[in-house]
Amino acid sequence: MISSLFLCHGGPTLVIEKNEYTNFLKDLGKKLTPKAIVIFTAHWENEITTISSIDHTYDMIYDFYGFPDELYSIKYPAKGSIEVATKVQALLKNQGIESKLDENRGLDHGAWDVLYLMFPNANIPVVQVSVNPELPKETQYELGRAIKDLGKEEILVIGSGSTVHNLATVDWNAKRAEEWAVEFDNWLIEKVESSDMEDLLNYRQLAPHAKHAVPRQEHLVPMFIAMGSGNGDDPKLLHQSYAYGTLSYICFEF
Numbered sequence: 001m002i003s004s005l006f007l008c009h010g011g012p013t014l015v016i017e018k019n020e021y022t023n024f025l026k027d028l029g030k031k032l033t034p035k036a037i038v039i040f041t042a043h044w045e046n047e048i049t050t051i052s053s054i055d056h057t058y059d060m061i062y063d064f065y066g067f068p069d070e071l072y073s074i075k076y077p078a079k080g081s082i083e084v085a086t087k088v089q090a091l092l093k094n095q096g097i098e099s100k101l102d103e104n105r106g107l108d109h110g111a112w113d114v115l116y117l118m119f120p121n122a123n124i125p126v127v128q129v130s131v132n133p134e135l136p137k138e139t140q141y142e143l144g145r146a147i148k149d150l151g152k153e154e155i156l157v158i159g160s161g162s163t164v165h166n167l168a169t170v171d172w173n174a175k176r177a178e179e180w181a182v183e184f185d186n187w188l189i190e191k192v193e194s195s196d197m198e199d200l201l202n203y204r205q206l207a208p209h210a211k212h213a214v215p216r217q218e219h220l221v222p223m224f225i226a227m228g229s230g231n232g233d234d235p236k237l238l239h240q241s242y243a244y245g246t247l248s249y250i251c252f253e254f
Helices: 012-016 020-030 069-073 082-094 109-118 137-146 148-153 179-193 197-201 221-228
Strands: 005-008 036-045 049-052 099-102 126-131 155-161 236-243 247-253
Touching: 005 221, 012 069, 012 109, 020 109, 020 236, 020 247, 036 082, 036 109, 036 221, 049 082, 082 099, 082 126, 082 137, 082 148, 109 126, 109 155, 126 221, 137 148, 137 197, 137 221, 148 155, 155 221, 179 197, 179 236, 179 247, 221 247
Parallel strands: 005 155, 036 126, 036 155, 049 099
Antiparallel strands: 005 247, 049 126, 236 247
16 A cells, blocks of 8 residues: 655756755655556646546656756656556546546646656656646545545555745745745644644635635645545655745645
């Protein structure tokens, strides 16, 4: 049985940074030997849950601009898996959740930047899945529940997003985290570790600075999906750090 993860994927420069979080991701990857990876990325939004279904190597998507040239030459030559994609779709169908397969989309940086650090050999099949931030948070959680048996097959489910994700507040020269960002995250961590689903589902009304930390929910819904797909043991915070004042680097294990 392999636990699911929620990972903050940070900015595109994460793959060329050397800090506490990148070291953590590299070490975490060395401890995991999944047969395949199913990753829900905040950078792929669709009304209907859409699942990458290819066996060949993904094209790269550089879904950012204005960053150092070296980022646009990074390659992560992961292959997909039609077999795993079909399995994901079947599990969703069993719970009455509509989905569709996609044979064309490449890997976006919400997927490849964390995988690049964790599994640099790119030798594990990857299935990328879209999110729909307009769905109720309860539905996001149930989507995760629908695929929880993947962990029994040693298939790693990752929700890739962010907790605090307000790019208007990023300070590239900041030396420490903003207090309001830490307060929001600490509230979230407490509720996750105590499995307080009622408060988590109502975080926008209850958490301090919630609407400032999460202007749009696309980067947080992967957490609810990963939580639902967990193995039922006590959720754990594996890492917490910050960059640029308000950019959260958090990892939960479910």
